[in-house]
Amino acid sequence: MPELPEVEVVRLFLDSHIVGKTISKLEIITHKSFIGSPELVEGQKIIGTSRIGKQLSLHLKNGLVILFHLKMTGQIIMGESVFGHPTPKEDKSHLPNKSTRLFFTFSDGSKLFFNDQRKFGWVKLLNQAELIEAQKNLGLDILSPNFTPKYLYRQLQSTSRPIKTALLDQSKFAGIGNIYANDALFLSRIHPISSSKKINLKKATLLHHFLIKIMTESIKNGGSTAKDNKYLHPDGSIGQHQFSFQVYQRANEPCLICQALIKKVTIGGRGTFYCPKCQKVIR
DNA sequence: CTTCTTGTTACTGA
DNA sequence: ATCAGTAACAAGAA
Numbered sequence: 386m387p388e389l390p391e392v393e394v395v396r397l398f399l400d401s402h403i404v405g406k407t408i409s410k411l412e413i414i415t416h417k418s419f420i421g422s423p424e425l426v427e428g429q430k431i432i433g434t435s436r437i438g439k440q441l442s443l444h445l446k447n448g449l450v451i452l453f454h455l456k457m458t459g460q461i462i463m464g465e466s467v468f469g470h471p472t473p474k475e476d477k478s479h480l481p482n483k484s485t486r487l488f489f490t491f492s493d494g495s496k497l498f499f500n501d502q503r504k505f506g507w508v509k510l511l512n513q514a515e516l517i518e519a520q521k522n523l524g525l526d527i528l529s530p531n532f533t534p535k536y537l538y539r540q541l542q543s544t545s546r547p548i549k550t551a552l553l554d555q556s557k558f559a560g561i562g563n564i565y566a567n568d569a570l571f572l573s574r575i576h577p578i579s580s581s582k583k584i585n586l587k588k589a590t591l592l593h594h595f596l597i598k599i600m601t602e603s604i605k606n607g608g609s610t611a612k613d614n615k616y617l618h619p620d621g622s623i624g625q626h627q628f629s630f631q632v633y634q635r636a637n638e639p640c641l642i643c644q645a646l647i648k649k650v651t652i653g654g655r656g657t658f659y660c661p662k663c664q665k666v667i668r
Numbered sequence: 669c670t671t672c673t674t675g676t677t678a679c680t681g682a
Numbered sequence: 683a684t685c686a687g688t689a690a691c692a693a694g695a696a
Contacts, residue, residue, distance in 0.1 A: 386674065388675095414675065439675080449676080454675085456674080456675055456676075456677085457673085457674045458674085458687090458693085484693095501692095502692080502693065502694080503674085503692045503694085504691080504692085504693080505674080505692065506674070506675095537682085544685085544686090545686095546685090546686070546687095550686095553675085557676085562674090562675075563675090599685095613673070613674085613694090613695075614674095621679080626669075653687085654671095655673095655675095655689080656673075668676075
């Protein structure tokens with residue numbers, strides 16, 4: 386479940402390790418994972434990276450963009466550095482492996498693999514117009530300077546769905562997933578079932594603060610490699626933010642503030658964790 | 669064997 | 683038209 390912080394950690398790695406390299410070949414193993422004409426990237430230099438929400442872009446010298454979405458189990462792994470980081474269940478030291486869907490080879494011989502066990506993720510080759518089309522339904526990125534308390538407040542006002550569900554709506558806020566929605570609501574002491582439009586500006590401002598704080602801290606921690614989460618850094622190592630989870634995946638464990646047992650319920654069809662004592666329903 | 673999980677979209681129904 | 687709820691996608695774990 387790579388969310389904004391995990392994708393940003395990958396972007397930062399790629400920004401310092403593959404920008405400037407030239408793609409000599411793109412080999413596609415699973416065709417449904419790639420949309421576009423692979424031969425158009427060959428001979429192209431990577432000139433930069435960017436990210437909106439959970440979508441990662443590699444910009445090519447010819448103006449085309451390679452757009453990635455990792456969905457639940459996607460991984461972007463540098464071939465030259467995975468050795469020495471095999472995980473217990475799956476040997477990462479031999480790539481491509483069973484879940485490798487495609488890989489790039491650069492002119493210096495290094496490789497970049499896109500792995501995705503469940504095949505929900507994708508890689509698309511797009512021109513500028515197609516990139517805009519692909520991202521037109523995304524709301525503001527949480528780390529965008531335009532993502533203000535007032536923007537959060539106004540977006541929350543627009544629906545009466547539970548706030549937990551509203552936070553996961555990528556057309557309102559780009560980058561929040563299940564982990565950070567649960568933990569940000571906990572830090573803000575807001576019960577996830579609270580009607581989105583009942584959140585006042587003061588509470589929205591508090592939530593805004595914690596959303597940015599938690600995303601920023603997770604990036605510093607290298608993102609979250611949780612249970613049932615395939616997230617890895619491009620060098621094959623794991624993130625560390627899972628050790629800072631407040632409520633996510635802590636059902637029946639004591640609240641870190643009041644010791645009450647963390648509850649798990651389903652809201653909007655998604656697993657939702659909260660402290661029944663600390664988090665109050667806003668009415 | 670069945671059930672559950674997850675991000676996003678397409679579909680269905682109000 | 684707009685909004686909300688849910689099946690579908692895939693693969694593996696429990």
